[in-house]
Amino acid sequence: MANSETIALIGVNHKTAPLELRERLAFHEGYEPPLASLSGLEELKEYYLLSTCNRVEMVFVCTDTAKARSALLTALFAPGISEDELAPHLYQYAGKEAVEHLFRVAASLDSMVVGEAQILGQLKTAYRAAAQAKGTRLILNRLLHKAFSVAKRVRTETRIGASAVSISYAAVELGRKIFGDLTGKKALLIGAGEMAELAAEHLLTHGVSSVTVANRTLERAVALARRFHGQAVGLAEVPEQLGQVDVIISSTGAPDLILRKEEVRGVMRGRRNRPLFFIDIAVPRDLDPAINELDNVYLYDIDDLQGVVDLNKADREREAVKAERIIAEEVLKFERWLENLETTPTIRQLQAQVEAMVRLETAKTANRLNLHSEADQAALDRMAQALANRLLANPLCYLKADTRRIGLQERIHLVRSVFALDEIAETRPEESPVASGAGPERGKA
């Protein structure tokens, strides 16, 4: 039955899976290929994928979660990674818990760095891709839009993002301790990953004068460099570039080290020992850890930057409690909306609403008509009831019809919005005659 559809979420994040596995799961070629491979799956009614450097998550609407899950995992990761290999690292949520998890992710409560703002942008990009691929429909559209507004609410009502913490923030903070002032310093991006891009943007707003981009494929480098009004170079030119730049952010997908200690040592004399600050956010590492041993050279990888960010952790955790409350509230609201998507409560609510309207209007007219006999009153009531029934006949028929052409939930949604049932339920729950009774009937109709 279409009505027993549930929202399910499966995924891995920095807490459940090692970097190496996350790296293999990540969708390096963008969302289009994996979304395309899901489009044919019957088991999935709706789906959406999120891939960042700390998490890979899949949200889908289905009737049989177990079947849908294995179909999805096979389509996405087989034969490279089997379901059995993944299973110990996967978390899975369904229904209310899935909604809650998604909201927590959007509000950056589940991030490696709680409160960082990058995740929302990543979520929006992921959603846009899924929507374009027609993976999201009524439920996921609503769910993700809700997730964005939850994130916004958390951001404005709590101070969780106040210290704007993220890898980029940590990079700027450390850069200041090394260079004193970032004004006029030059940055080099090796590899054109999203994290590096964000970090570069952050550095630019803090006074860095130019960003050079080195990439394996020059096209991507040129495109990114143009965005920063910088210069694009090939990977082979990196050692040469080290003479001019001050901050280097490396994030290539290369399997081996791309810069070794000796190469860096070689440039130090040429740059008169001016400090070099390397940030390695690539997994696996791009930069030789021994680089940090050189004088006036500082190398940080993701885990090290974490230490910088930990400094103001306690503050953020206090605010996180507030954020959790907001999320709990929003999850409840979403649940109510979801429940209303079932046929029975919608029919009852619709009937009640139309009858109430008709009754109100007849009562007004009855007062003016000055009816004396009970028979007259009864006739008027009958007429009102008949009117209500006639008005309801077609919408109810439309709701109950077993047509494959338009999905049940779309139909419910259409009727609900034409009759403004959600507005009434949300704004005046106590006045809405069925709001209280609409709860536990999920999946029954």
Place this chain on the structure above:
Amino acid sequence: MTSFSFLLFLASLALYMLAAAAYLVFFFKEQTEVRQKARQLFMTAFTVQALGFAARYCTGGYTPIATVHETLSFFAWGLGCCYLTLCWRFSVKNLGVFVSLLVLLLMLGAALASRDLILPSPTLQSVWLPIHASLSLLAYSFLALAGIGGLMYLLQERTIKRKQFGLLYSRLPSLEALDKLNHHSLSVGFALLTLGMITGSLWAKQAHGAYWSWNPTETWALASWLLYAGLFHQRFTVGWRGRRAAWFSLVALALAIFTFWGVAVLFAGYHGQF
């Protein structure tokens, strides 16, 4: 009158102590009002000490930069002077704590040394003596400041290299600021040291008839001057900086201080008579 100048000395010692305490409180608590108080205390102590020198000059009839008590005290005052002039130019976070502690240490040393007035013997008396002594001590003050910058640099560099973001990381200034401090103080200090050497040699000519006589003080002074000259040269030509420069300035400072106070104790020389 002696007791009056000594009273001023004691007053400045007490004020330096309070200033150092206030700077320490600021270091741990990071309250801006405390820093203002500390700076005011330090400046008051500095002024009171200057008055003390004036009083001693009036009493003794000679420039009071001769005995160990006087030179230590003048060294401390010179360090305060360097610090206060640097404060105008650029701010280095929490430099005050380190400077005030060193000043306090020097003042305590001065307080323990004999404070008798010893008039230099007529052969050594010359117009060059106070000039040589004050220039050299001011040079030491700047070089000591360079050393403090170096020490702070080494501490901060350690936290950044080892990625231990504890107490020091947030309280110490940026590496760049510390390196600049080291560089600036070294440049001024080295120039003053050179002038100190020249005036010292002129004084030797007047007192003994020879510009240079290879006695222990002169030899050690030349050694430390060469060390500083080497550091100065490396900084300007190959861009030595950071950890190496910081270590070097600390070693050179130790040698310079040994030249002045250590050699006097170990060998006999002109400075030995103090």
